[in-house]
Amino acid sequence: xxxxxxxxxxxxxxxxxxxxxxxxxxxxxxxxxxxxxxxxxxxxxxxxxxxxxxxxxxxxxxxxxxxxxxxxxxxxxxxxxxxxxxxxxxx
Numbered sequence: 001x002x003x004x005x006x007x008x009x010x011x012x013x014x015x016x017x018x019x020x021x022x023x024x025x026x027x028x029x030x031x032x033x034x035x036x037x038x039x040x041x042x043x044x045x046x047x048x049x050x051x052x053x054x055x056x057x058x059x060x061x062x063x064x065x066x067x068x069x070x071x072x073x074x075x076x077x078x079x080x081x082x083x084x085x086x087x088x089x090x091x
Contacts, residue, residue: 003040004061005032006091014073014084025073031091033061044069048087 012027033040043058053072061067073084 003033003035003038004042004091005034006030007032012071012089014071024075027071029069029071029089029091030066031061031069032066033063035063037063039063042067042091045090046087047089050074051084051087052089 007030008027012029014025014027029044031042040061041059042061044054046052046054051074053074055070055072056067059067071089
């Protein structure tokens with residue numbers, strides 16, 4: 001039985017400009033604990049830790065709750081767009 005659910009299961013969409021005027025490309029990943037009785041722990045890994053900043057990188061989710069994780073591209077680390085697209089995340 002899966003205890004967590006993700007709002008994105010295949011790809012993340014990075015918005016280049018946020019409503020507050022920042023220009024750092026960001027994506028939001030929501031992790032939901034589907035259990036009604038148990039806490040769920042999560043940890044996020046990536047194939048390119050220097051290219052992406054993940055906040056929070058790990059945590060505990062109470063039963064029935066959702067946590068929002070922010071993933072930011074580090075613009076100074078991007079060599080080409082192909083570098084961005086070939087990377088993966090593991091939750």
